[in-house]
Amino acid sequence: MSEVRLEVKNLCKSFGITKAVKNVSFNINKGEVHALIGENGSGKSTLTNMLTGIYSIDSGIFVLDGEEIHPKNQVDANNHGVSIIVQELGTLSGLTVAENIFLGHEERFVKCGIKNTKQMIKEANELLHSYGFDRIKAQRMIDDYNFEDRKLVEIVKATYFDPKIVVIDETTTALSQEGRNELYKVMDKIREKGNTIIFISHDLQEILDRSDTITILRDGVYIDTVKSKDVSEEDLKRLMVGREVTGDYYRSDYGSKVSDEVVLSVKDVSVPGLLNKLDFELHKGEILGFGGLSESGMHEVGKAIFGASYDRTGSVKLSDGTEINDIPTAIQHSIAYTSKDRDNESVVLNQSIMDNICLPSLDELADKRHMLSDKKLRDFADKFAKDMSVKMVNVDQFVSDLSGGNKQKVVLARWIGKDSDIVVLDSPTRGIDIKVKQDIYQLMDRMRKAGKSIIMISEELMELIGMCDRIIIMKDGMINGQIERSESLDENNLITMMV
Amino acid sequence: MVAVSKTEMTAAKEKKTGNLSMISAVKTYLPIVGLIIVFLVFNVLTNFRMVKNMPLVLSQVYVTMIATTGVFFIMTMGGLDFSQGSILGIASIVVCMVSRINIPLSILCGILTGALIGAFNGYFYVYRKIKSFIVTICTMFLFRGFIKYLTTNAPVAGSAALINFDRTELKVALTLLVLVTGFVLFRFTKFGTYLKAIGAGEKAAMFSGIRTDKMKFWVYVLSGAITGFAAFINVIKVGSVTSSGGSQLETQILIALVLGGMPISGGAKVRFENIIVGSLLYIVLNSGLTMMGFSTQMMQLIQGIVFLVFVAVFADRKSLQVIK
Numbered sequence: 001m002s003e004v005r006l007e008v009k010n011l012c013k014s015f016g017i018t019k020a021v022k023n024v025s026f027n028i029n030k031g032e033v034h035a036l037i038g039e040n041g042s043g044k045s046t047l048t049n050m051l052t053g054i055y056s057i058d059s060g061i062f063v064l065d066g067e068e069i070h071p072k073n074q075v076d077a078n079n080h081g082v083s084i085i086v087q088e089l090g091t092l093s094g095l096t097v098a099e100n101i102f103l104g105h106e107e108r109f110v111k112c113g114i115k116n117t118k119q120m121i122k123e124a125n126e127l128l129h130s131y132g133f134d135r136i137k138a139q140r141m142i143d144d145y146n147f148e149d150r151k152l153v154e155i156v157k158a159t160y161f162d163p164k165i166v167v168i169d170e171t172t173t174a175l176s177q178e179g180r181n182e183l184y185k186v187m188d189k190i191r192e193k194g195n196t197i198i199f200i201s202h203d204l205q206e207i208l209d210r211s212d213t214i215t216i217l218r219d220g221v222y223i224d225t226v227k228s229k230d231v232s233e234e235d236l237k238r239l240m241v242g243r244e245v246t247g248d249y250y251r252s253d254y255g256s257k258v259s260d261e262v263v264l265s266v267k268d269v270s271v272p273g274l275l276n277k278l279d280f281e282l283h284k285g286e287i288l289g290f291g292g293l294s295e296s297g298m299h300e301v302g303k304a305i306f307g308a309s310y311d312r313t314g315s316v317k318l319s320d321g322t323e324i325n326d327i328p329t330a331i332q333h334s335i336a337y338t339s340k341d342r343d344n345e346s347v348v349l350n351q352s353i354m355d356n357i358c359l360p361s362l363d364e365l366a367d368k369r370h371m372l373s374d375k376k377l378r379d380f381a382d383k384f385a386k387d388m389s390v391k392m393v394n395v396d397q398f399v400s401d402l403s404g405g406n407k408q409k410v411v412l413a414r415w416i417g418k419d420s421d422i423v424v425l426d427s428p429t430r431g432i433d434i435k436v437k438q439d440i441y442q443l444m445d446r447m448r449k450a451g452k453s454i455i456m457i458s459e460e461l462m463e464l465i466g467m468c469d470r471i472i473i474m475k476d477g478m479i480n481g482q483i484e485r486s487e488s489l490d491e492n493n494l495i496t497m498m499v
Numbered sequence: 500m501v502a503v504s505k506t507e508m509t510a511a512k513e514k515k516t517g518n519l520s521m522i523s524a525v526k527t528y529l530p531i532v533g534l535i536i537v538f539l540v541f542n543v544l545t546n547f548r549m550v551k552n553m554p555l556v557l558s559q560v561y562v563t564m565i566a567t568t569g570v571f572f573i574m575t576m577g578g579l580d581f582s583q584g585s586i587l588g589i590a591s592i593v594v595c596m597v598s599r600i601n602i603p604l605s606i607l608c609g610i611l612t613g614a615l616i617g618a619f620n621g622y623f624y625v626y627r628k629i630k631s632f633i634v635t636i637c638t639m640f641l642f643r644g645f646i647k648y649l650t651t652n653a654p655v656a657g658s659a660a661l662i663n664f665d666r667t668e669l670k671v672a673l674t675l676l677v678l679v680t681g682f683v684l685f686r687f688t689k690f691g692t693y694l695k696a697i698g699a700g701e702k703a704a705m706f707s708g709i710r711t712d713k714m715k716f717w718v719y720v721l722s723g724a725i726t727g728f729a730a731f732i733n734v735i736k737v738g739s740v741t742s743s744g745g746s747q748l749e750t751q752i753l754i755a756l757v758l759g760g761m762p763i764s765g766g767a768k769v770r771f772e773n774i775i776v777g778s779l780l781y782i783v784l785n786s787g788l789t790m791m792g793f794s795t796q797m798m799q800l801i802q803g804i805v806f807l808v809f810v811a812v813f814a815d816r817k818s819l820q821v822i823k
Contacts, residue, residue: 306706308705308706326710327705327706327708328708328709328710330708331707331708332708337706339706344700344702344703345702345703345706346703346706347700347703348696348699348700348703348704348707348767349699349700349703350699350700350766350767350768351695351696351699351700351766351767352767355692355695355696355767358692359692359696359704359707359708359709360707360708362689362692362693363689366688366689370688370689371683371687371688372687372688372689372692373687398767414707
């Protein structure tokens with residue numbers, strides 16, 4: 001089974017002055033799950049985007065089954081037998097499920113210029129059935145389904161025609177455990193048929209569990225290809241970062257007492273359809289975790305505290321009795337929030353790093369006459385961006401040019417600059433590589449020791465277990481259980497409460 | 500479909516990074532270079548009649564420049580306003596009527612009238628959630644109707660004393676007052692940063708603690724008030740208002756801003772200089788064409804072409820869909 005499927009030969013790609021992929025060559029075999037790993041900006045996605053025709057190639061070639069291919073776009077790549085499931089949402093709103101699945105391949109159903117919609121729906125339903133996704137109906141609009149189900153439709157779309165190579169780019173971070181299991185099943189099926197999967201993920205444990213071979217990239221350069229069974233997570237980290245990863249990943253203390261001082265109390269909070277009579281208290285210096293399935297309402301908890309929920313009832317009160325009902329009040333009283341939807345709700349993409357960092361602190365930065373000085377803003381932004389070691393040219397650079405991890409650092413820099421006492425982090429490490437993850441965990445630990453209180457909402461159970469003093473598990477908009485920090489805790493303790 | 504659009508997007512992205520510095524240089528300097536070239540060309544073509552008639556040429560710029568300042572704020576946050584001409588018309592009528600009683604009071608009433616119409620726009624845009632260009636097109640027709648009604652029999656004449664204020668120094672001073680105040684507000688207070696943040700990403704701006712709805716509403720009120728103030732300068736020129744008073748102002752403003760290099764979707768890339776360079780370029784272009792003896796039809800044709808070229812150059816295609 002070690003016949004070569006794809007040869008990557010001397011591949012190069014630059015964006016302006018940045019060389020994203022530098023002379024990369026390696027082989028991918030038939031019938032294997034081949035993982036690509038590397039930190040943010042190491043060139044994984046650039047490489048697969050060239051393979052699937054999303055980017056053009058600067059120099060170098062792809063040889064698929066002995067034949068050189070130059071895909072011009074995704075449909076062309078499909079015709080060569082290469083498909084991709086992307087990180088973000090890849091289905092189109094306003095179309096039915098069936099239309100999404102057969103997008104770009106409608107000609108199969110066209111006779112004399114007329115599309116046979118009935119036939120299309122029938123075939124789509126048969127496909128969905130064969131994948132076991134019977135709850136998704138091909139004739140319904142894609143908008144009727146949630147993020148998770150739309151991802152499943154994408155999986156069908158990318159794999160139904162038995163492609164020779166399927167690229168799965170960071171798809172699992174967006175899925176809950178259930179969704180992941182569905183994806184793993186599809187992956188197994190593809191491999192059994194002798195086809196190849198290129199698997200990109202930041203979750204190294206998942207990589208080790210699910211892949212046969214692993215290729216490591218660092219700063220656009222090919223480092224090594226290893227067999228999964230021969231390496232450990234530590235080995236991979238070392239290969240990715242290029243040095244020994246020192247220090248603790250998560251925090252290492254257990255049994256330390258959390259202060260009794262309550263800084264925030266949430267009483268009877270409901271949001272129609274999302275949260276149902278929520279009651280909890282947050283203590284000073286505590287990291288309180290929220291876990292659950294992605295539809296459990298846990299993401300709404302952050303918004304509710306921050307005053308960003310539409311139609312919220314009940315009360316969110318600070319220790320001094322101040323009620324938090326809207327975002328400006330929340331920020332004024334030192335509450336910070338980072339959203340799961342980083343690009344829309346956390347950063348203003350088409351604005352500079354400087355403006356993004358200064359935005360909530362403009363009142364403090366202004367002088368007595370409400371005037372702002374450029375120099376003061378620049379120094380402020382520069383200081384906190386550097387504190388967070390944001391990779392940038394300067395603070396005038398637009399946030400839209402930064403990688404996911406760096407965007408998150410900008411968001412954190414803004415709230416650290418604001419010196420917030422209560423920090424609500426929704427999926428703070430989503431789609432972020434281990435180096436930055438470690439930075440964020442260490443930052444959280446420092447903040448906790450400095451007496452700040454943190455609410456951490458996450459779908460990654462391991463990071464909740466690793467970081468939190470207390471974990472609340474949500475189910476159907478209600479609190480379903482609560483667990484204190486302990487060394488003996490493992491994922492299964494939490495999963496039983498989630499489902 | 501998805502594949503195609505994605506490739507196009509990324510192709511554009513690659514091109515962008517490749518020629519970024521050149522394109523941004525063109526975008527920065529085109530308006531000012533354009534202004535100089537257009538000015539020189541017309542002077543040569545008209546035997547330097549334009550330089551000799553500079554006060555006359557400039558006399559047309561004050562109202563446009565002041566009103567443009569308000570619309571600049573609206574467009575920075577991604578909105579549009581087509582009702583400016585009607586605001587100017589109505590406010591001018593009010594100024595004329597009140598000037599018969601008291602002239603300083605008439606200025607105040609003009610501002611108030613503009614602010615009220617701005618509030619009307621803002622209410623429907625922000626609190627009834629209708630797209631700004633639809634709301635303002637409606638108010639444009641609505642208030643144009645009022646103007647026609649009020650001027651049915653005869654133009655509305657103001658106090659005869661109004662003409663005494665028609666002095667260049669005064670008009671320059673008032674225009675500078677608006678521009679300097681606007682510049683300081685926009686550049687050195689949180690007002691400007693907030694506006695740009697709303698234009699670049701309203702949701703993220705909201706999550707950064709900006710009261711976006713309130714802000715949007717008051718910017719419409721402010722813009723209306725500024726144009727209401729411009730009504731005074733509009734009126735002192737002739738001392739009366741006809742049924743066409745203020746008409747076409749909205750197009751002039753829009754063209755001026757685009758000529759000045761303003762991205763039509765607003766956001767972080769707008770610059771206050773857009774107002775000044777744009778208004779001047781528009782007026783020079785307009786007067787130049789008139790002096791060359793072009794007919795009105797011909798002038799509109801040329802203006803249309805120039806406008807299209809500038810929009811094509813400055814449109815920020817990534818964020819065009821966010822025009823609110």
